[in-house]
Structures are given as C-alpha cells and as structure tokens.
Amino acid sequence: MSFSVFAVPIIVALIFGWGLYKKVNILDAFIEGARENLKTAVGLLPTLTLLMLGVGMFRSSGALDAITRLLSPITDALGFPSECLPLTLLRPVSGSGALAILKNILAENGPDSFAGRVASVLMGSTETTFYTIAVYFAATKVKKSRHALPSALAGDITAFLLSSLAVRIFLGFTVR
C-alpha cells in the first residue's frame, strides 16, 4: 500500500529533476509527448464508439448477465469474479473493446470492489496478444510464426488465473 502511494510522486520527481539536471527543454519535451498521446487517444474514438455500442447493447439487453450467471459455477470454483469473464475473452483480441468492458465493470461493481480490482489488474498486466503477434511478424518475411501465439496465450492464461489471487494477497482476503 505505502509503496504504491509513493511510487508515482517519486517517479515524477525523479524524471523532472533529472530532466532539469540534463538541461532538457522541459516545456518542449512535455508538450511534444502530450501532443503525440492526445493524437493517439483521439484516434481511438471512432473504434471505441462502435465497441461501446456493442458492449452497451449486450449489457443492457441482459444477455451479458445471463452468460455471466451461466458460467459462474466455473469461475467461482477458480475464485475468479464472473463479472470479469467478458474481459478475459475480449482482452487478447481487442484493446479498445477491453477498455470499453473495463469501464463497464468499474461502473457496475465499483472500482474498489473485488471484481473491479481484478478487472483492473487483468487489464494492466496483459496486452492485445493477437494484434501484437500479427504486427511483429508482419514486419518480417517470416510466414511461420511457429509457437509464438501459443506461448503468448499461455502468458494470458497465467495472468487470468493469477489476477484474482494477487488481489487477494495484496489487497486483503476479505473481499467486497
């Protein structure tokens, strides 16, 4: 707890301090970095609109709840919050889709609930696996990526299984 409270201010102070010491033009650098990322964020909007439409309709129709309830015996046995299941399914395929689902989970269950925490950990510790593998090999002449995808998915499954355990260990066993 205390560690995570201090991590961000210390890192920010170190970076600004070191930047001053190295005589970096702080204003220039900050503005350029902020501009790059703002462009990226705005570029996400058209895709996210479609994904929010899909996720919103899926959830409000009640279909998401029905599927979650259907699969809850399995997830309960693993100690995994069933609310996070849609996130695990979409995360490797679509980064924006996963963001839309995470926003929903946080709004529905609260960010500090067990499900909210597990969803946050899962989102923070995984990547858009399929997309990444495709992009990396597309840059080369390699046609057979061999066991790249299975290995990466083994990592995703590990994250899926470990996320609820990690939340219990670091944020308390008494959940909800």
Added chain:
Amino acid sequence: MIGYLLSFIILGSVVYSVFAGTPAEISNAVISSGADAVSLVLTLAGSMAVWGGIMKIAERSGITDGLTKILRPFLKLIFRGLKKDSEALRAIAMNVSANLMGLGNAATPLGIEAMRALEREENPGEVATLNMIKLAVMNACSAEIIPATVAALRAEAGSSAPLEILPCVLLVSFASLAVALTVAEVLNIGRKNEL
C-alpha cells in the same frame, strides 16, 4: 473480424432483449453509447497526455537510454546466440525499456526495428527463430511500471486509491511474462538447429 463479432453481438442482444423484455434498456444503450465513448476517450486522453509529456522528458534526459544499458545483460540471457555488438540486442533493449516506461508509441516502432534486425542477423527465411518468437511474445505480455491508463479509468469511476493495484499488476505481469517465455523455450526443445 471485430466487425463480424460485433454485428453478431448486436444482433444477438436485440433478439435476447425481445425475449427478456428489455427493449427500453437497449434503446437507451444505443442512444447513450456515443456519449459513453467520448467520455471514455476524454478520461484516457487526459491521463495519456500527462504521461506522454512526462515520459518524453524521461526520453530526452537519457533515462530510457540508461535503462537500456541496465537491461542489456539480463536480455542477453533471454536472447541467446547473438553477436557481441548485435544491432538486434540494442534495439530489443530499447524496445523493452520503452515498454517499461509505458511509452507505447515509441515501443512498437522500436520492437519492429528489433524484429527486422533479428531477421538480418539470424537469416531465418520463412520460419521464425526462437529469438524472434521471444521478442513477439515479450511484447504481447504487458510490462509497464505504472499502469496509467487503468489508474485513470479507476480514478474516474471514483476509486479511493486508483494505484493500489500496482503491486498486483507488477506481480501478474512478470509472472505471465516468465510463463510465456518458458513455454516458448520448452516448445522449442528438439528444434535447436532452427536457432
């Protein structure tokens, strides 16, 4: 692919809502989804701008370069069989430090450069080498020191401690990375002649 998947989800949702008696709810979802998307992007844009700015200072002041130097010896243990002054290893180290710093925009081009350098040095033809697989796998596993995007979404949702998940994220990231790399190594046994 995502287009088909979403069309299927949307059609399924409409059909389900007819049986579940939730047409009013689903209508509201259609109307509000655009605004939801904009508010999500606004939340993300703010935090991404802040971290983009801070990390650009880190990049220009040489912190990313320093991290690259620290990482090299460790990366040598993972990416074996490369020459001493390997261009690829240098690019890989830069890619990994950019990832750790959360510089997504910088990490991808560096990673692709590293992939091409590996291709030049290992000359694999059409079949991926173990080092290429490991590099792609490393990038498909997230390793960020500060999960800024998730923290911003948590803060917006009213979390009392948006960054309390930090130790969990670090543990899960590195454990999943370790598993993924081990699996990559194990599945390569018996194919050593292919590097």
